[in-house]
Amino acid sequence: MTKTFDLSLEATRIGIVGLGYVGLPLAVEFGKRYPTIGYDVNKARLAELREGRDSSLEVEPEELAQSNQLAYTDTPEGLADCNVYVVTVPTPINAHRQPDLRPLESASQLLGKVIKPGCVVVFESTVYPGATEEVCIPIIEAHSGLKYNQGFFAGYSPERINPGDKEHRVTTIKKVTSGSTPEVARFVDALYASVISAGTHLASSIRVAEAAKVIENTQRDLNIALINELALIFNKLGIDTEEVLEAAGTKWNFLPFRPGLVGGHCIGVDPYYLTHKAQQIGYHPEIILAGRRLNDSMGAYVAGQVIKLMTRRCSINKDSRILILGLAFKENCPDLRNTRVVDIIQELEDYGLQCDVHDPWASPSEAEHEYGIRLIEQPTANHYDGIVLAVAHRQFVELGVDNIRAFGKPNAVLYDVKALLPRDAVDGRL
Template sequence: MAVSFTLDRARIGIIGLGYVGLPLAVEFGKVYPTLGFDISKPRVDELRSGRDSSLEVEPADLIAATQLSYSLDAQDLADCNCYIVTVPTPINEHKQPDLTPLESASRTLGGILSAGDVVIFESTVYPGATEEVCIPIIESISGLVYNQDFFAGYSPERINPGDRAHRLPTIKKVTSGSTPEAARFVDALYASIITAGTHLASSIRVAEAAKVIENTQRDLNIALINELALIFNRLGIDTQEVLEAAGTKWNFLPFRPGLVGGHCIGVDPYYLTHKAQQIGYNPEIILAGRRLNDGMGAYVAGQVIKLMTRRGRLGPDSRILILGLTFKENCPDLRNTRVVDIIAELQDYGIRCDVHDPWANPAEAEHEYGIRPIAEPQEACYDAIVLAVAHHQFAEMGVERVRALGKTDAILYDVKQLFQRDAVDGRL
């Protein structure tokens, strides 16, 4: 049996309406009948009201997606014939892949799939996961046979939260399919909404591998620069000055030291290393980079403590203000933020930490991390200030207004290199 429909008869179901799923649903909803499904009632309610709390899609774009509707009922998806899965793929407390959302989505699909349908996965996984984990679940529940009764594809997401320059249609899309015909269909489907074009991979496994190494490469590059920062700090050399000097060569890569969090870079490498270990290979370089990057929060906290001690600001009543909690600037995304590592380490010293972030949702921060950000920090209250995220609001404040939040001789530590070196007491 072949794919039972052509593009002009495609009815698309998007499973998961987060940072990845919603932009996809909106673009497809401008062209095809599209149903966005999510298990969160607040999320569906806000989208129906024309609002996106993730700030990834403008209200005007929500309105422009005239063929897009939303549902909390999985049975409503049964009218679709092409399904795209965009659920999270996090790691657990042991830094192992947590495929629970993906498995749940596969069970949902198994209950609604019809002969001739196509299922496309976008969630980041290790090579082989789509056909080794998801497809067997769908087959078991649906009673349909893979590549005979239904078909699959994989097209890895490339969303960069908060990035206004690189939007879904302007980012080239990698595509793949379980048969040559399915691959051509998947490629044509995405080509109809992606102005930047597509790249058709030879197999689902190749497309899965391409996605997982994109962020593994970035993770390792940042790990190298973080290690250089540790070395240069011991040598008394400013890392930023070194990077600026080295950056005058045309082929020097412009990475900067910092915390590595978010839904991709700090997570995806563990999917690849998990699979590598399954097949008997111990990935040394990738895991070394992960360990180094995961330790940067504790390193920053240690540097702040040293500076406070030297200045006599460390005591039983010391208070520190953390500016920023989201995993990156000018974005409300709190997923896997490593700012919490700085906070946890400082709290281990018995230091009270206040957190201020104009982008973070206070209820979400409290639910996810037990941290309730304060609305407005008071002036002259803190023994140290840690600029953890470079939100534009902090840049607009300027270093003097930021310093005014601290007591006399308070420490100002700049994780994001937002201010000039001679204006702060320490930075990565």
């Protein structure tokens, strides 16, 4: 028998599990209106937040200060007084490109130990349709002794954070919501509507909300894969891809996608969650996986193009050194998660070349910890045989082509992954 849900907004005390790119902005907004506890296992992360700093650069110090009902904890006990929990932990893939649900499973175990009768758990982490109720809920039941939709309830409201985007913020992006019963769904929708100025969209079920999220980035991935494939074709035809896209873009309904590396925690990851579930039910998703294979190959393609250009110019030997400008997965953002710039670096190093990597946004300690890459603080002038402009950081725009070329030797090759510089000023670009 399903218990009547009776939690009110006025009685809401929120616990946010995970204070990364998704969890912190949400915790800050909830903390302006509700008693909110932000939980994270990273003590250094909590220390900087308590000091009013966010190293991810998603939340400004003044915003942290305005969230006067937000506190932090790294212990499960610190979450004990909450009655609504929001899970915002990462959902990465493993080395075999299969979903890695361990962070989600750990969060579910944690909540199973602190949850009380009548509580609601809302998941925001991107998953395949069915994961919330097939994976997370049984773990909470096992550790809490409570029954789903009797002792506790659930919702799903997929995150739509765009790291580094100062225009599209958590409050200005429409929020999809859902709940495990009609009453819970209305409560979850009202809870988010109270802090999301852009409004909400109440989905009919948790599975629909999960599916909506996972196809958002799958669609973008496939669109970029199409443009990447066009870039490969046009390169063989000797046609500049950017010029073609500019011309095609004069039609009102042409979609403005550009070729490039597809990294980050969303677009390069989420499609594998959907294809994993599809294969579980006996369907082989040909188009989605084809797009993933093509996008995953672009780093090696760029490296190959650089090698060809250097060979033609006779500027390559065993001591050749390449400057990589940018390591983050996107411009004007310190986020290194799943950056595909590493594919270019690894491929060039496989050819025996030495790479120096410079990124004014990225954390040197994170780059070394995650990828074994030691960032250089400043490139040396007249030092490099090849330069790869991999990320369109504003600092590189401000440098301009002459100052970028000054890092290279007189016959150095300059390859522009992002079509940031004038076509006639570079030796190659996607």
